[in-house]
Amino acid sequence: MPFKLGQRWISDTESELGLGTVVAVDARMVTLLFPATGENRLYARNDSPVTRVVFNPGDTVTSHEGWQLEVEEVLEENEVVSYVGTRLDTAETGVVLREVMLDSKLVFSKPQDRLFAGQLDRMDRFALRFRARKYHSEQYRLPTSGLRGMRTNLIPHQLHIAHDVGRRHAPRVLLADEVGLGKTIEAGMIIQQQYLAGRAERVLIVVPETLQHQWLVEMLRRFNLRFALFDDDRYAEARLDSANPFDTEQMIICSLDFVRRNKQRLEQLADAEWDLLVVDEAHHLAWSEGEPSREYQVIEQLAEQIPAVLLLTATPEQLGMESHFARLRLLDPNRFHDFEQFVAEQKNFRPIADAVSLLLADNVLGNEELDRLNALMGEEDITALLQVANSDREGKLEARKSLIAMLMDRHGTSRVLFRNTRNGVKGFPKRELHPILLPLPTQYQTAIKVSGIMSARKTVDERARDMLYPEQIYQEFEGETGTWWNFDPRVEWLMGYLTSHRDEKVLVICAKAATALQLEQVLREREGIRAAVFHEGLSIIERDRAAAYFASEENGAQVLLCSEIGSEGRNFQFASSLVMFDLPFNPDLLEQRIGRLDRIGQANDIQIFVPYLEKTAQAVLLRWYHEGLDAFEHTCPTGRAIYDSVYPQLIEMLAAPENPQGLDDFIVSCREQHDAMRQQLEQGRDRLLELNSNGGEQALALADSIAAQDNDTDLVNFALNLFDIVGINQDDRSDNLIVLTPSDHMLVPDFPGLPEEGCTITFNREQALSREDTQFITWEHPIIRNGLDLVLSGDTGSCALSLLKNKALPVGTLLVEMIYVVEAQAPKGLQLTRFLPPTPVRMLIDRKGTNLADKVEFESFNRQLNAVNRHTGSKLVNAVQQDVHEIIKLSEPTIADEARALIARASQEADEKLSAELSRLNALKKVNPNIREDEIEALESNREQVLSALSEANWRLDALRLIVVTHQ
Numbered sequence: 001m002p003f004k005l006g007q008r009w010i011s012d013t014e015s016e017l018g019l020g021t022v023v024a025v026d027a028r029m030v031t032l033l034f035p036a037t038g039e040n041r042l043y044a045r046n047d048s049p050v051t052r053v054v055f056n057p058g059d060t061v062t063s064h065e066g067w068q069l070e071v072e073e074v075l076e077e078n079e080v081v082s083y084v085g086t087r088l089d090t091a092e093t094g095v096v097l098r099e100v101m102l103d104s105k106l107v108f109s110k111p112q113d114r115l116f117a118g119q120l121d122r123m124d125r126f127a128l129r130f131r132a133r134k135y136h137s138e139q140y141r142l143p144t145s146g147l148r149g150m151r152t153n154l155i156p157h158q159l160h161i162a163h164d165v166g167r168r169h170a171p172r173v174l175l176a177d178e179v180g181l182g183k184t185i186e187a188g189m190i191i192q193q194q195y196l197a198g199r200a201e202r203v204l205i206v207v208p209e210t211l212q213h214q215w216l217v218e219m220l221r222r223f224n225l226r227f228a229l230f231d232d233d234r235y236a237e238a239r240l241d242s243a244n245p246f247d248t249e250q251m252i253i254c255s256l257d258f259v260r261r262n263k264q265r266l267e268q269l270a271d272a273e274w275d276l277l278v279v280d281e282a283h284h285l286a287w288s289e290g291e292p293s294r295e296y297q298v299i300e301q302l303a304e305q306i307p308a309v310l311l312l313t314a315t316p317e318q319l320g321m322e323s324h325f326a327r328l329r330l331l332d333p334n335r336f337h338d339f340e341q342f343v344a345e346q347k348n349f350r351p352i353a354d355a356v357s358l359l360l361a362d363n364v365l366g367n368e369e370l371d372r373l374n375a376l377m378g379e380e381d382i383t384a385l386l387q388v389a390n391s392d393r394e395g396k397l398e399a400r401k402s403l404i405a406m407l408m409d410r411h412g413t414s415r416v417l418f419r420n421t422r423n424g425v426k427g428f429p430k431r432e433l434h435p436i437l438l439p440l441p442t443q444y445q446t447a448i449k450v451s452g453i454m455s456a457r458k459t460v461d462e463r464a465r466d467m468l469y470p471e472q473i474y475q476e477f478e479g480e481t482g483t484w485w486n487f488d489p490r491v492e493w494l495m496g497y498l499t500s501h502r503d504e505k506v507l508v509i510c511a512k513a514a515t516a517l518q519l520e521q522v523l524r525e526r527e528g529i530r531a532a533v534f535h536e537g538l539s540i541i542e543r544d545r546a547a548a549y550f551a552s553e554e555n556g557a558q559v560l561l562c563s564e565i566g567s568e569g570r571n572f573q574f575a576s577s578l579v580m581f582d583l584p585f586n587p588d589l590l591e592q593r594i595g596r597l598d599r600i601g602q603a604n605d606i607q608i609f610v611p612y613l614e615k616t617a618q619a620v621l622l623r624w625y626h627e628g629l630d631a632f633e634h635t636c637p638t639g640r641a642i643y644d645s646v647y648p649q650l651i652e653m654l655a656a657p658e659n660p661q662g663l664d665d666f667i668v669s670c671r672e673q674h675d676a677m678r679q680q681l682e683q684g685r686d687r688l689l690e691l692n693s694n695g696g697e698q699a700l701a702l703a704d705s706i707a708a709q710d711n712d713t714d715l716v717n718f719a720l721n722l723f724d725i726v727g728i729n730q731d732d733r734s735d736n737l738i739v740l741t742p743s744d745h746m747l748v749p750d751f752p753g754l755p756e757e758g759c760t761i762t763f764n765r766e767q768a769l770s771r772e773d774t775q776f777i778t779w780e781h782p783i784i785r786n787g788l789d790l791v792l793s794g795d796t797g798s799c800a801l802s803l804l805k806n807k808a809l810p811v812g813t814l815l816v817e818m819i820y821v822v823e824a825q826a827p828k829g830l831q832l833t834r835f836l837p838p839t840p841v842r843m844l845i846d847r848k849g850t851n852l853a854d855k856v857e858f859e860s861f862n863r864q865l866n867a868v869n870r871h872t873g874s875k876l877v878n879a880v881q882q883d884v885h886e887i888i889k890l891s892e893p894t895i896a897d898e899a900r901a902l903i904a905r906a907s908q909e910a911d912e913k914l915s916a917e918l919s920r921l922n923a924l925k926k927v928n929p930n931i932r933e934d935e936i937e938a939l940e941s942n943r944e945q946v947l948s949a950l951s952e953a954n955w956r957l958d959a960l961r962l963i964v965v966t967h968q
Contacts, residue, residue: 003030003045004079006100010117011041012049012870019053019106035064035104051118051874053106054081054099056885060088062103069097111818111960112888114799116881118874121800123867126961128725129797130819130858131718132788133840133958139779140837144706146193149780150185151222151768153599154703157425158182158189160695161418163702166193169938170307172331174282176314177420177693180428180595180635183312184215186418187278188223190310195225196780198828200275200308202250203227206299207280209255215280216253221772224753224782230254235265246272256284260298274306282311287326289339296326303330314637331416332932359400365390373403382406401697418693422635425694429576429602431594433632435622436611438489444470444613447477464654467617469511469582485522490581490611494519497579497609498529498559505550505575506559509593511582513537513563519581520561530556535563544773547572551770554734564589572596574770576604583610583621587631587639594632608632617654620663624650628670638677642670710765715779719763722787725796726751729758736764737774740783748790753782792838800961801873802865805968813965814880815852816887818843822899824953830945835913836906836953841898847883849890865963876964884962899955907950914943 007022009032018036025031030048032041043050055061059071061083072085080099087095114120139145146166147159157177165171166189175183194200205227207215212229219225228234228249235258238245246252246269256279259266279285279299286293292300303309311327325343328336336342355373358365365373370386388399422428451466451473458466466473471484485491498506510516513535523529532546550560551574560572564584578597584590597606610632612618625631629639643650646666653660695702723730727746731739741758742751750756761775761783762768768776777784791797804815823838844852844861868876877884918939925936 002079006080006098008053008099008102009050010053010106010119012051012118014041017041019102019104020050021100021104047871049870052878053117055083056116056881057085058885061097062106063097064101064103066103069095111798111957112884114795115801115877115884115960115962118870118877119795119799120870120873120877121795121797123800123802123862123865123961124721125725125797126800126959127797127858127862128718128721129791129959130840130842131721132791133819133821133838135714135718135779136788136792137837137839140833142709144702144709146196146780147189147702148706148709149224149776149778150189150192151765151776152182152185152189153769154706154765155182155185156699156703157420157694158186159702159706160699161186161693162189162193164695165310165418166190167197169199169935169942172309172416172932174311174313174327174331174417176312176417178314178422178635178637180591180598181420181422181425183314184218184280185222187280187310187312188219188225191219191225191276191278192223192780194276194308197831199831202272202274203252203276203278204246204269204272204274204302204306205251205253205278205280206256206259206302207253208284209257211280212253212255219251219253224775225251227251227253231258244268244272256295256298259302260294266298266301270301270305274302276308276310277302277306278310278312280312282327282330283313283323285326285330286323287329288322292326296330300330304333328416359389359404420693429598430605431598431633432605432607433626434607434609435626436493436609437619438493438611438613440470440613440615441487441489443484443487444474444616447474450477460651460655464617464651465585467654467657468585468621469515470613470616471515472512485518490613491519491522493611494579494581495523495527495529498523499527501577502558504558504577505572506577506579507562507572507575507596508559508579508581509562509564509596511564511584515581516561516563523559529558531559531561532557533561548771548773550575551772552735573599573602576602577607577609579609579611581611583612583618583625587625587629587636587643590625590631591636591639615658617657620653620657620660623663624667624670628667629674630671636674638674641677642673645673646670709778711763712779715777715784716763719777719784719787722784722791726787726790728754733760735771736762736767737771738762747796751783751790752786798959800959801868801876802961802963803868804865804963804965806864806965807967809965811965811967814847814883814887815963815965816845816884816891817961817963818845818888818891818895818957819959820895820899820955821958822902822953822955824903824949826945826949830942830949832946832949835910835946836903836950839902840958841895841902841955843891843895845887845891845894847887849887849894851891851894877962880962880964888957888960895955899953903950903953906953907947910943910946910950914939914946918943 003022003025005022005025009020009022011017011020011032011034017034017039020032020034020041023031023033023040025045028045030043030045032043032050033039034041055071055074057071057073060068061071062068067090068088069083070085070088071083073083075082075084075096082099083097085095085097086093142148144163147162152158158181161175165173171190171194175186177183177186191200191203195203203225205215205219216227216229219227228251230238230246230249230252231254235245238248242248259269282299285296285299287296309331311330313327322339325336325339328342358369358373365386370390373386374382382403385399385403388395389403448467448470471488474484494508508516508519510519516533516535520531520533523531532549534543534546534550538546546557546560550557550572560575573596575597578594580593584593594606594608610622612622626633629636629642631639646669649662649666653663653666720730723740725747727743728751729741729743731741733739737760739758739760740754742754742756759775760771760773761777762771763777765776768774775781775783779785804813820841820843821838822836822841824832824836826832842853842858844856846852918936921936921939925933
C-alpha cells in the first residue's frame with residue numbers, strides 16, 4: 001500500500017476521527033495525524049485498516065478555511081493529488097486545492113461517498129436498512145396506524161371510538177361508557193394516536209387521587225406512554241429546575257385535589273401550553289347555573305387554554321340534565337352556553353332517532369316517511385339512495401346503512417359524546433355470588449366487647465370502619481401474640497376451597513396488606529399452596545413479578561393475595577374465581593374488585609365467594625350490597641349515589657352490627673330507590689347515541705383488520721434481525737417469550753426503550769395480556785420504532801459490496817443496487833405520512849443503465865449473494881469507481897420518473913380525501929351545530945399545507961450496494 005507524506009486517508013474502524021494526514025512513513029510503519037481530534041495513529045504499512053480518500057470530477061470538497069470547491073480536474077504528482085475547479089463562494093475558476101489543505105472534519109454521509117472512501121457495511125446491515133425503509137413506509141399507510149400497538153383486547157366499540165376521535169384535530173369529547181366498558185382504554189388509545197401523529201406531544205391527565213397510580217400503570221403497561229406523577233414533593237423538586245415546574249415533563253398525571261389546592265399551581269398548569277387534557281371521573285365536577293364548584297372552575301380554566309379535551313364519566317346524566325349540560329359546556333362553551341336551549345334541542349333529536357329506527361326495521365317506507373327523511377337531510381339530495389333503500393334491488397342493505405350513517409352524523413351530541421352500555425355491548429360473563437356464613441369466634445367476641453368500651457371516644461365513622469375487620473381489632477387487643485389466623489374460620493374455609501380446587505386460579509382480595517401477607521404465610525406453611533402477594537408496599541417491578549407468577553400456567557401461583565390496591569388498575573381475567581376475604585367500605589371499591597375479573601373477553605362466569613362472620617359489620621354490609629343494591633351479580637350504576645344519600649344510617653348499622661335496628665326496612669328502602677333509579681336510567685337510554693358509539697359492522701371490521709396483523713411474521717423476522725445487528729442479547733423462554741438484555745457490543749451504548757436490566761417480550765397479544773411483566777411487540781412499540789430510527793437516521797447499512805456467484809454471467813459483471821427515498825419535509829402534525837411516507841424505490845442497474853429491479857426480487861436475490869472482506873472490497877471499489885459513477889448517472893432519469901409519479905399520486909390522494917372531508921364537515925355544519933368552526937378552519941389549513949409540502953417533495957439516494965459477478 002503506497003503511503004506518501006501529505007496524502008489523506010480515513011480510518012475504516014474509527015471514521016469519527018475525520019480525515020487523517022500521512023505525517024511519517026518508514027519501512028514498516030506509517031503515522032497518521034487526525035487534525036479534527038488532534039490524535040495520532042500508528043499503523044503497519046502492510047495491513048492497515050485505512051482507506052485512501054480521492055475525490056472525482058463533479059464532487060464538491062471543502063478546504064480547511066471553510067470555502068468549497070467544485071472539482072473539475074484531479075492532478076497527481078508523486079502520488080499526492082491536487083484538485084482544480086471553481087470556488088463556489090467567489091465563482092473563481094481554475095482554483096487549485098492541494099489535498100493536504102482539505103477540511104479534516106470530513107464525514108462521508110452520501111452512500112456513494114462512503115463507498116468510494118471504503119467505509120463498507122456488512123451485507124446483512126444493507127438488507128436490514130432496506131427492510132426498515134420498506135416496513136416503515138408500509139406502516140404509515142395502514143388505516144389502523146396508531147391502534148395496533150396497545151396491549152389490550154381488540155374490543156370493537158373501543159376501537160371505533162378511538163379511531164373516530166383519535167384522528168380529529170384537537171378532539172373535545174365526553175367518553176361516557178358504562179363501568180367496565182373501558183373508558184380508560186379508549187382515552188389511552190386516543191392519546192397514543194394523537195401522540196404518534198404528532199398532534200399531542202404534551203398531555204395532562206387530571207384524576208381523583210386514588211386513581212393516579214392506576215392511570216400511571218395503565219398508560220405505561222398498555223400504551224408504552226411514560227407519564228410523570230406530580231404530587232407536592234415532585235412539584236417542589238421541579239421548581240428548582242424551572243420557573244414553571246410543569247415544563248420539566250412532557251406528560252403529567254396529577255390529582256384534582258393537587259390542582260385545586262393552590263392558585264399559583266393552577267396558573268402554572270394553565271400556562272404550560274398543553275396539547276391535550278384528560279379528566280377522569282368528570283361527574284364529580286359539580287355545577288349549577290350561577291354556582292359552579294371550585295373543582296369545576298379549575299377544570300374550566302384549564303379547558304379554556306388547552307385545545308384538546310377528553311372528559312371521562314360512567315354517569316353522564318345520572319346527576320340530572322343540568323349536570324350533563326355542564327360537562328358539554330366544558331368541551332364547547334360557545335355551543336353549549338344556554339341550559340334551557342340545550343333542553344329544547346334534545347327534544348328535537350327525537351325525529352332523527354325515529355328515522356333511524358325506521359330504516360333499521362327494514363319496512364317499506366311510505367310517502368310520508370320518505371318526505372320526512374328528505375326533510376331531515378336538509379339540502380342534500382338523497383333521492384337515488386332512497387329509491388334503492390325502498391326496493392328489493394341489490395344494494396338495498398348498503399343504501400339503508402348509508403342513510404343511517406348520514407343521519408347519525410347529524411345527530412345532536414354524537415360528535416362530542418360517546419356512550420356504550422352493557423345492554424348494547426355483548427360479551428360479558430355472568431356473576432354468581434356464593435355467600436359463606438361462618439360463626440363468630442369467641443376470641444373476636446371478647447376483643448370486640450373490649451374494643452367497644454375502649455373506643456368510646458372514637459367517632460361513629462371510625463367505629464364502623466374498625467368493625468369491618470375483626471382480625472385488626474383482635475391484634476390491637478392481643479398485641480404481637482394476636483395470631484388470629486389460628487382460629488378464624490374464614491382461613492380454614494379458604495384453605496379447604498383452595499386445596500379442593502388445585503387446578504383453578506383464584507384471586508383473593510383483602511382490605512389490608514398485613515392480612516394478605518399473613519394469609520400467604522399460612523397457606524404456604526400449612527398446605528404448601530403456591531401464592532403471590534400484591535400490595536401497596538411493593539414497587540411496580542415487584543408487583544409485576546407477583547402478577548406474572550400468578551399468570552404463569554407452568555409452575556405459577558394458584559392464588560394471588562391482594563390488598564385493596566390489587567383491585568385497582570390490574571386485570572386478571574384469565575381467572576374466574578374471586579374470594580373477598582372481607583368487604584370494601586363503599587360500592588365503588590366493590591365494583592373495582594369484581595372488575596378485575598369481570599371484563600369483556602372473560603371466557604367464564606365469575607364465581608364470587610364471600611366468607612363472612614355472623615353478627616359482624618361484614619354481615620350487614622353483605623346484605624346491603626346484595627339485597628339493597630344487587631351489586632354482586634350486576635353492575636350497580638346507582639351504588640355511589642345511594643351510598644352518599646344513606647351514609648349516616650349505614651354507618652350507624654355498621655358501628656353496631658350485633659343488633660342493627662331497622663336493617664330490614666333500610667334494605668327494602670334502598671332496593672326501592674335502586675330499582676327506581678335504574679328504571680329511570682334505562683328509560684333515558686339514548687339508543688341512537690349507543691348505535692353511533694359502538695360503531696356497528698365497521699367496528700367489527702376494524703377489530704378483525706388489527707387481529708389479522710397480530711403475529712406478523714415480517715415483524716418477528718425483522719425484530720430478531722434488528723436485535724442481532726444492534727447487539728441485543730436474546731434468550732428464548734417458554735410460552736412464546738423472549739428475554740432481551742443489553743450487551744457490551746451494541747451499536748449504541750443505551751438502546752432507547754430497552755431497560756438496563758432488560759425486559760421480557762412477546763409478539764403474541766394473548767400472552768401479553770396474561771403477563772403484566774411482558775411487553776407486547778408491534779410495529780408501534782418504542783423498541784421497534786427506536787430501532788427503525790437508529791437504523792434509518794444514521795449510516796447503518798447505507799453502503800455495501802457483495803459477490804454474486806453466477807456462471808451464466810461473465811466474470812466481472814457489475815451491478816449497482818440503489819435504494820432511493822422519495823419524501824417531503826413537513827411538521828409532524830401535518831401527518832404528511834398518510835399520503836407520502838418516506839418511500840423507498842429500489843433499482844438494480846447494470847452498465848447499460850437497464851433497471852432489473854422488477855425482474856429480480858430483493859429477498860431471493862439477497863440470498864444468492866456472498867460477503868467480501870473489507871480489504872478485498874476496497875480494492876474492488878477502487879478498480880470500478882469510474883464505472884459506478886457512470887451507473888449512478890444513468891439511474892437518474894429513471895428515478896426521476898418514478899419519484900414524480902409517486903408524488904403525483906400522493907398529491908391526488910391528499911386532495912381528494914381532504915377535500916371530501918372538508919365538504920362533509922361544511923355540509924354537516926348546516927344541520928349540526930356541534931361541528932366547530934376551528935375544526936373546519938384547521939382542516940382547510942391542513943389541506944393547503946399538505947398540498948404545498950407535497951409539491952416540494954424530492955428524492956435522494958439512501959443506500960447503495962455494489963455487486964460483482966464471480967465464478968468462484
